[in-house]
Structure formats: structure tokens, C-alpha cells
Amino acid sequence: MTLVLFFYFACVIVATAVLVIASRKPVNSALALLVMFFHVAGLFILLGAEFIAAVQIIVYAGAILVLYLFVVMLLNVRADEGYHRQIRVALIAGLAILIEAVVLLSRSRFANGLSDSASPAPVATPGNTEGIGRVLYTTYLFPFEVASLILLVAMIGAILLAKKGIFDRPTVGAGFKPAPTERKTD
Amino acid sequence: MVPLSYYVILSLVVFLIGVVGVLIRRNIIVILLSIELMLNAANINFVAFSHYLQDVGGQVFVFFVLTVAAAEVVVGLAIIIALYRGKGSIDVEVLNRMRW
Numbered sequence: 001m002t003l004v005l006f007f008y009f010a011c012v013i014v015a016t017a018v019l020v021i022a023s024r025k026p027v028n029s030a031l032a033l034l035v036m037f038f039h040v041a042g043l044f045i046l047l048g049a050e051f052i053a054a055v056q057i058i059v060y061a062g063a064i065l066v067l068y069l070f071v072v073m074l075l076n077v078r079a080d081e082g083y084h085r086q087i088r089v090a091l092i093a094g095l096a097i098l099i100e101a102v103v104l105l106s107r108s109r110f111a112n113g114l115s116d117s118a119s120p121a122p123v124a125t126p127g128n129t130e131g132i133g134r135v136l137y138t139t140y141l142f143p144f145e146v147a148s149l150i151l152l153v154a155m156i157g158a159i160l161l162a163k164k165g166i167f168d169r170p171t172v173g174a175g176f177k178p179a180p181t182e183r184k185t186d
Numbered sequence: 187m188v189p190l191s192y193y194v195i196l197s198l199v200v201f202l203i204g205v206v207g208v209l210i211r212r213n214i215i216v217i218l219l220s221i222e223l224m225l226n227a228a229n230i231n232f233v234a235f236s237h238y239l240q241d242v243g244g245q246v247f248v249f250f251v252l253t254v255a256a257a258e259v260v261v262g263l264a265i266i267i268a269l270y271r272g273k274g275s276i277d278v279e280v281l282n283r284m285r286w
Contacts, residue, residue, distance in 0.1 A: 006188045010196045017200050017223055021207030026215050033219055040226055046188075047237040052245050056229075059252055064222070064259050071263045072215055075270050083210045084279070090209035098202050105195060131242045140246050147253040154257035161264035164271075 005046055012039045026072045030065060037061045051129040193234035201227035214269070214276045218262050225255045 012035070019032035037060045044053035084090070136144055200223055207220030229248050236244025270276055 003188055006192065010192070013196065014199055014203070017203040020219055020223060021203060021211060021216065026213055026219075029216050029219050033222060036223075036226070040230065043230060044233050047193075047233050049233050049237070049245050049248075052229075052233060052248050055249070055252065059256065060222075060226075064256060067259060067263060068215065068219065071266065075215075075267070075276060077213065077215075077276060084212050087210045090206055093209075094202050094206040097205075098199070101198050101202075102195065105191060105198070128242075128245075132245055135242045136246050136249065139243070143250060147250055150253055150257050154260045158260040158264040161261065161268050 002046065006043070009039045009043045009046065012036075013043070026077065027069070030068045030072060033068075034061055034065050037065065049128060051132055190234060190238045193230060197227040197230040197234070200224075200230065212277050212279055214266050214278060214281075215263075217278070218259065218266075221258065222255065225251055 016032045016036040016039070020029045020036065023029050023032065037056060041053040041056040041061075044050075044056060204220045204223035204227065207223065208217050211217055211220065229251055232244040232248050232251070236242060266276055269281065273281060275281070
């Protein structure tokens with residue numbers, strides 16, 4: 001049963017991942033990525049990580065992807081853009097890396113050793129969420145604070161970058177022309 | 187019971203699809219989506235190893251990956267909007283001023 005579910009999730013994940021990079025319209029790419037996020041969350045539940053699965057759906061599918069869709073619909077780019085010129089080289093390189101890595105993985109011993117010894121014991125006996133919280137606020141307290149700092153810096157950077165008139169200032173580069181947009185100096 | 191190597195191979199395939207997507211697409215937004223694919227492949231690996239090693243630390247690291255992904259998306263999309271205002275295009279073959 002677990003194996004069947006795993007193969008279902010894996011097939012959908014790979015298929016939607018291919019759709020993300022292959023479809024012509026960016027909106028279709030974003031929606032395929034949405035389906036992929038849900039199936040990755042299902043895979044997490046299969047692995048006994050319910051809290052991470054919920055966070056995956058809330059943060060990735062709920063916040064990040066909505067942001068992508070906003071920008072895709074805001075910019076309104078034309079749909080008929082082709083692929084990059086280097087598509088042939090990229091596909092050959094990707095195929096070569098794939099074959100090489102699969103050969104390497106099938107010959108390595110860590111996978112066999114772990115899959116033989118791993119017992120299907122339940123993870124995190126006092127409950128998944130409680131276990132994560134306990135580890136997150138004790139062992140990983142400092143990285144947790146650093147993560148909050150990263151979010152703060154990203155927020156300030158995004159506000160500065162998306163502000164109107166950031167490219168209207170006379171910079172060192174050529175091609176400066178005064179734009180008719182009003183400058184907010186506050 | 188699903189062997190661990192299946193998860194590793196799945197995440198490898200998803201990661202490679204992301205790499206190929208970064209290489210072959212011309213739309214910067216789709217390139218950012220491919221980066222999300224690669225981050226998700228790393229997340230699958232983290233959670234799978236956390237399950238098989240009976241250690242919650244791997245799931246904690248998924249949080250940090252999520253933080254980095256959120257920051258990357260926000261800054262990247264802001265850069266894309268600024269580029270679109272300045273250049274009128276988000277095609278990487280047009281935005282080649284920094285090319286060698």
C-alpha cells in the first residue's frame with residue numbers, strides 16, 4: 001500500500017515537474033508547480049512528517065505560488081517565447097548527469113545498508129509537531145533567529161527594489177533619460 | 187516499506203529537471219520556478235533521511251530551506267519587476283548586458 005502510494009506521488013511529481021519546465025505559458029508552469037507542491041506534501045505525510053506537509057501547503061502553495069501568479073499576471077508577457085538556444089547542450093548534459101548518478105547510486109552501499117536495516121518504526125514518539133518544536137527551540141535556536149533575520153532583510157530588500165523610481169536616478173551607466181514618473185522623496 | 191534509495195532517486199530526478207529548466211528556459215519567472223523545483227528536491231531528501239535515521243533534525247532543516255526559498259522568491263520577483271520596468275522584457279536573451 002505504501003509502495004503504491006509512493007509510486008503514485010512520484011509519478012505525478014515527475015510529470016508535473018516536466019510540465020513546469022516544458023509548458024509555454026508561465027501561468028501553466030505555475031499551476032503545474034502547485035500540483036507538484038501538493039503531491040510533495042503527500043510524500044511528506046507518507047514519511048511521517050505531517051507538520052512539514054502542512055507547512056509545505058501553507059507556505060509554498062499558499063504564499064509563494066500566489067506571489068508568482070501575481071507577478072506573472074502583472075507583467076503580462078507574451079506567451080510564444082521559445083526555448084533557449086542552448087537547449088540541445090542542456091538536454092544532453094542533463095541526460096548524462098542522470099545516467100551517471102543512477103549508476104553511482106545503484107552501486108553505492110549506503111542505500112542498501114540503510115534500507116535493509118531501517119525498521120518501519122514510528123518517528124518522533126511524542127508526536128511529530130511536538131518533536132520538531134522541541135528540537136527547533138533548543139538545538140537549532142540560533143539558526144532559527146538567523147532565519148528571522150534573513151526574512152527581515154529580504155522584506156526590506158524587496159520594498160527597496162520594487163519602489164518606483166529606483167532606475168530613474170542618474171547612475172554611472174549610459175542611457176539615462178528622465179522618466180515622467182513622479183519621485184517620492186520621503 | 188519503501189527503500190530509501192527510491193526517495194533519493196526521485197529527488198535526484200526532480201533536481202535534474204530543475205537544472206535543465208534553468209538551462210533551457212528564457213523566461214526569468216520560469217527559471218525561478220525551476221529553482222523552486224531544486225529546493226523541493228532537497229526537501230524530499232531531507233525528510234526521507236530524517237525518517238530513515240529517526241532524527242527530527244532533517245525536518246527542522248526543511249524550515250530553513252523554506253525560509254531561504256521565501257526570501258529568494260521575494261527578492262527575485264522584486265528584481266524581475268524592476269528589470270521589466272527598466273527594460274520592458276524578462277527574456278534572458280535580451281538581458282545580456284552582463285554577458286561576457
